Amino acid sequence: MVLLAALLLAVLIGYPVFIIIIRSFTLDGALSLENYKEAFFDSSNYKALMHSLIVSASSTVLATIIGCGAAYFTVRTDMAFKKLVHSLFLFNFFIPPFIMAMAWRQILGPVGTVNKLYQALTGSTDTIINIYGQGGIILVFTLSSSAMVYMVMRSNFEKIQSSLEEAAVITGASPFQIFKDIVMPVLKPSIFSAMILVFVANMSNYGVPSVLGFHVSYYTLTTRIRQVLEDFSMANNMEVAASLSTVLVIITVLTLTAKDRMLKGKEFTLITGKSEKAAPNELGRWRIPMGIVWSLYGMAISFCPILSILATSLTKAYGLPFSIENFSLKNYATVLNMPLFQRAMQNSLFLAFTAAFISVAIGFLVAYLCVMARSKASGILEFVISMPAAIPGTVMAIAIILAWLRPIPVLGFSIYNTIWIILIAYVANYTTQAFRTISGSMYQINRSLEEAAVISGAELPKIMTSIVIPLIKESIGTSWFLIFIPCLRELTLSIFLWSSGNETLATAIFTLQDAGNYTASCALSVLIIAMIAAVNIFVGKVFHIKGTVG
Amino acid sequence: MSYIELKNISKSFGEKEVIKNFDLSIDRGEFISLLGPSGCGKTTLLRMVAGFIDPTEGEIIIDGKTVFSSEKNIYVKTGKRNLGMVFQSYAVWPHMTVYENVAYPLKIKKLPNEEQRERTMAILRQVGLENREKDYPWSLSGGQQQRVALARGLVMEPSVLLLDEPLSNLDVQLRQKMKEEIMDIQKRTGVTVIYVTHDQSEALQMSDRIVVLSNGNTEQIGTPEEIYHQPRTIFTANFVGRMNFIRKDGRTIGIRPEYISVIRPGDTEAKPGSHSIKGNLGRYIFEGSRNEYFFDTEKGEISVETPNALPLSVGEDALLSWDRQVDFEEEMHEVDA
Numbered sequence: 033m034v035l036l037a038a039l040l041l042a043v044l045i046g047y048p049v050f051i052i053i054i055r056s057f058t059l060d061g062a063l064s065l066e067n068y069k070e071a072f073f074d075s076s077n078y079k080a081l082m083h084s085l086i087v088s089a090s091s092t093v094l095a096t097i098i099g100c101g102a103a104y105f106t107v108r109t110d111m112a113f114k115k116l117v118h119s120l121f122l123f124n125f126f127i128p129p130f131i132m133a134m135a136w137r138q139i140l141g142p143v144g145t146v147n148k149l150y151q152a153l154t155g156s157t158d159t160i161i162n163i164y165g166q167g168g169i170i171l172v173f174t175l176s177s178s179a180m181v182y183m184v185m186r187s188n189f190e191k192i193q194s195s196l197e198e199a200a201v202i203t204g205a206s207p208f209q210i211f212k213d214i215v216m217p218v219l220k221p222s223i224f225s226a227m228i229l230v231f232v233a234n235m236s237n238y239g240v241p242s243v244l245g246f247h248v249s250y251y252t253l254t255t256r257i258r259q260v261l262e263d264f265s266m267a268n269n270m271e272v273a274a275s276l277s278t279v280l281v282i283i284t285v286l287t288l289t290a291k292d293r294m295l296k297g298k299e300f301t302l303i304t305g306k307s308e309k310a311a312p313n314e315l316g317r318w319r320i321p322m323g324i325v326w327s328l329y330g331m332a333i334s335f336c337p338i339l340s341i342l343a344t345s346l347t348k349a350y351g352l353p354f355s356i357e358n359f360s361l362k363n364y365a366t367v368l369n370m371p372l373f374q375r376a377m378q379n380s381l382f383l384a385f386t387a388a389f390i391s392v393a394i395g396f397l398v399a400y401l402c403v404m405a406r407s408k409a410s411g412i413l414e415f416v417i418s419m420p421a422a423i424p425g426t427v428m429a430i431a432i433i434l435a436w437l438r439p440i441p442v443l444g445f446s447i448y449n450t451i452w453i454i455l456i457a458y459v460a461n462y463t464t465q466a467f468r469t470i471s472g473s474m475y476q477i478n479r480s481l482e483e484a485a486v487i488s489g490a491e492l493p494k495i496m497t498s499i500v501i502p503l504i505k506e507s508i509g510t511s512w513f514l515i516f517i518p519c520l521r522e523l524t525l526s527i528f529l530w531s532s533g534n535e536t537l538a539t540a541i542f543t544l545q546d547a548g549n550y551t552a553s554c555a556l557s558v559l560i561i562a563m564i565a566a567v568n569i570f571v572g573k574v575f576h577i578k579g580t581v582g
Numbered sequence: 583m584s585y586i587e588l589k590n591i592s593k594s595f596g597e598k599e600v601i602k603n604f605d606l607s608i609d610r611g612e613f614i615s616l617l618g619p620s621g622c623g624k625t626t627l628l629r630m631v632a633g634f635i636d637p638t639e640g641e642i643i644i645d646g647k648t649v650f651s652s653e654k655n656i657y658v659k660t661g662k663r664n665l666g667m668v669f670q671s672y673a674v675w676p677h678m679t680v681y682e683n684v685a686y687p688l689k690i691k692k693l694p695n696e697e698q699r700e701r702t703m704a705i706l707r708q709v710g711l712e713n714r715e716k717d718y719p720w721s722l723s724g725g726q727q728q729r730v731a732l733a734r735g736l737v738m739e740p741s742v743l744l745l746d747e748p749l750s751n752l753d754v755q756l757r758q759k760m761k762e763e764i765m766d767i768q769k770r771t772g773v774t775v776i777y778v779t780h781d782q783s784e785a786l787q788m789s790d791r792i793v794v795l796s797n798g799n800t801e802q803i804g805t806p807e808e809i810y811h812q813p814r815t816i817f818t819a820n821f822v823g824r825m826n827f828i829r830k831d832g833r834t835i836g837i838r839p840e841y842i843s844v845i846r847p848g849d850t851e852a853k854p855g856s857h858s859i860k861g862n863l864g865r866y867i868f869e870g871s872r873n874e875y876f877f878d879t880e881k882g883e884i885s886v887e888t889p890n891a892l893p894l895s896v897g898e899d900a901l902l903s904w905d906r907q908v909d910f911e912e913e914m915h916e917v918d919a
Contacts, residue, residue: 195673198634199731203687203738204661213686217677 034407037397041416044394044460048431049419055434056275059268067268067275077276080256084280087166087241087252088234091173096227098174099181100219102326107189108215110312112323120330124179126565127337128521130239130538131557133172134545135337137163137243138344138554140171143351145340164248172240175333177230184226188219207313221295228291232284236424238524239538243545253280254426258528261430274434277427285422338561345554363555373556375533376540379451383536384519387458388512394459395466395511403474404482404500405492420464425524432457433528449531457525462515469511473504513571520567521560585610585774586631586742591640593626593798600626601637601798613768613775615785618795619821624778627795628744631776632667633660645741661690666735666773670747672727674719674734680706681715684733691738705733708767725756732764736771743768745777749784761787782822786810794818811838816910827914828859828881836908839874839887845901846894858903859884863896877902 059066071077105111106118127135139145140163147159163171196218200210216223241252251259253276260266261273315322343354345363352358367373398417402410420428436453439446447453477500485495501508523538530539537560544553584607593601601623608614616624629635631642633649636657642650644665649658666687675683681702688698706712709729719727728748735743745764749757765788768775779785785792786806794801794809794817801821802814813819816827816834825836845852861877861884868874868891875886877900884902894900 195669
């Protein structure tokens with residue numbers, strides 16, 4: 033079993049990562065640093081690296097401020113419209129960032145709603161706002177990430193013990209002093225880890241900079257890697273892409289390591305006594321204005337983008353204003369009858385189903401070996417299966433291409449350009465998540481439950497089937513959905529690996545966009561969002577868990 | 583006038599009335615315990631003094647100043663009531679050092695740095711933490727964290743120190759030590775204390791007076807001796823210490839197990855007390871410093887507690903006799919026995 037697990041992980045994760053590092057150091061079959069020289073000194077590459085750092089860092093800072101603010105006001109004050117704000121933030125999770133980017137392009141693009149409105153009002157032909165480039169990417173990253181920060185910080189604000197605040201109230205400290213001296217410092221470690229989460233996610237994001245950057249030749253590391261990969265005029269394009277990928281991985285790994293280092297021992301364990309829920313801070317006359325401000329922001333991250341693509345999807349032709357005469361459902365009919373859509377739907381469903389099953393199986397096997405069987409190899413197994421957590425999708429895609437491009441030895445055929453390479457990439461990328469969820473719940477099983485079974489003479493397989501699996505079957509189900517949902521809308525891996533006939537839903541949207549068929553791509557986006565929302569609501573109902581969302 | 587007065591306090595949460603017409607006067611420097619089972623309203627009362635909860639009705643006066651009055655529509659904010667408070671969960675701020683925690687109230691009151699330093703160090707010496715000023719709470723034991731909380735509560739020289747079950751997170755041995763320390767500090771500082779607890783031994787050992795509460799009603803207010811030896815209700819008698827109950831003519835008689843002496847047949851030297859009953863020894867428990875005997879009598883089982891072992895075996899008859907007993911007006915309910 034250990035051998036099987038080791039083999040699976042080696043083929044799925046170990047080998048691709050190994051090969052990408054080797055290739056990054058190889059030129060014409062010899063070891064060389066030439067690729068890195070090019071990665072750093074070619075001005076386009078260097079600029080892309082800087083762009084990545086700038087957009088990720090600034091959106092992280094903005095999203096943290098906004099997300100923390102939203103969490104604070106909805107949890108700890110008597111602000112009006114709290115429930116509405118919360119729902120709006122939650123709804124954002126159904127909108128993948130690249131669809132968010134497309135939606136905001138329709139609002140703030142050169143021919144977008146805002147510019148058209150301005151032109152109609154003033155008669156001018158100028159545009160007043162342009163979403164393409166750095167500013168737009170930061171905007172969309174901030175909008176998306178603020179919802180992520182909000183979710184993380186919300187639970188932290190709820191967990192903070194009310195007596196910590198009351199102890200300060202007693203001293204006569206003002207609400208602002210309490211916020212500044214007590215609440216913020218106590219939450220600092222969790223804010224910091226939320227920031228790292230957002231920074232790494234935005235560094236690794238491919239969809240947003242590709243929607244908002246390509247047109248104006250603004251590249252970030254992820255989109256630049258794609259460009260290099262497709263630049264066949266370069267003799268060593270594969271190798272340079274590999275070294276750029278390695279640079280990206282080094283940045284994410286360093287960031288994540290820095291986080292672990294800085295947080296070591298700092299995560300305050302707050303002893304829980306009986307703590308009544310602290311009275312919410314009163315905002316007085318700011319109660320309603322605050323509620324309106326946050327509701328408007330909530331609209332900006334959920335309703336505005338949805339309405340924008342919904343309006344386009346229901347309009348006869350792109351660019352026409354949304355009105356009764358222009359209303360049409362034909363885009364949906366067009367999409368549903370498109371062979372591209374039918375293939376993409378079939379492929380995405382197949383991929384998401386299968387990838388979730390295989391990932392959960394592998395995750396379970398490795399979790400079993402590491403946690404229950406306490407295998408000697410558990411250290412190395414855990415290390416390898418955890419690697420993808422630090423590997424951006426773009427890099428994983430390149431690694432998979434490099435590893436599987438050539439025909440498989442013995443079998444003699446290549447899976448490149450087939451649906452199977454996408455499946456392998458999904459599994460390689462997501463199995464780490466299944467492992468984390470399942471091993472987490474295995475750790476929670478009280479040792480004594482297991483020991484009681486041992487005492488009564490049960491062997492390990494029996495303990496697994498009669499004690500462990502029944503206890504963690506919910507978390508197995510959860511982890512299946514936690515992989516199924518994001519796979520359904522997966523973009524980054526798919527965009528590198530798809531081929532004609534093997535499209536996925538997300539790549540189909542991109543194909544339609546590139547072909548200028550905006551109305552159809554919007555209709556498809558609406559369908560995807562509806563599907564994600566439906567699955568989420570179903571999962572929430574069945575498993576009684578909140579915030580499954582992919 | 584008393585130093586602290588709670589006048590006719592009532593509190594309802596929706597339909598549910600958790601405090602009913604509560605009255606209490608506290609003298610300066612007094613140590614008052616609010617004692618009762620969970621849900622009796624003791625914490626609600628404390629939080630009303632603190633200003634975290636407003637009474638539905640009534641008046642609260644601290645040091646001559648009305649801090650709450652439903653009638654006169656007065657509400658003084660928590661921070662302006664000059665209070666110190668210690669929580670069950672310590673509530674020591676995890677991101678501040680011991681010194682920073684204790685000095686915080688002085689910082690908020692914008693005292694000069696030098697005075698802050700002086701007063702903080704003085705109070706840290708009082709609680710025996712002067713060497714740990716630069717340490718963070720996570721490096722302290724539970725008892726030390728609670729001492730930090732105590733120092734923080736005392737540093738402003740508050741009118742009242744409110745203690746909300748401060749010992750219930752500590753282990754048994756530490757609890758005894760902390761009890762003594764809190765009493766010691768209270769004596770030295772002379773601070774007025776309101777202490778909430780569900781532990782009768784804490785209340786008996788530490789308080790000048792105890793308020794026994796049940797279901798939002800005051801059962802009895804009195805010194806620990808009064809509460810123990812002259813409980814006015816069966817509830818109080820049962821909640822504080824143990825008591826044998828005997829039904830008699832629609833009334834109830836209570837006898838503490840240690841009030842009873844045991845006279846063996848043929849024991850001519852012992853004189854029976856003013857009350858007695860015949861019993862047969864049913865079982866016996868040895869508890870180290872004391873011995874407990876359970877006698878079957880015509881009035882049910884009666885327990886007797888003696889410091890020394892009796893020369894009596896299970897199954898033998900004896901005469902139980904006592905001089906001291908408590909008469910209750912109420913009829914005893916089965917559940918009370």
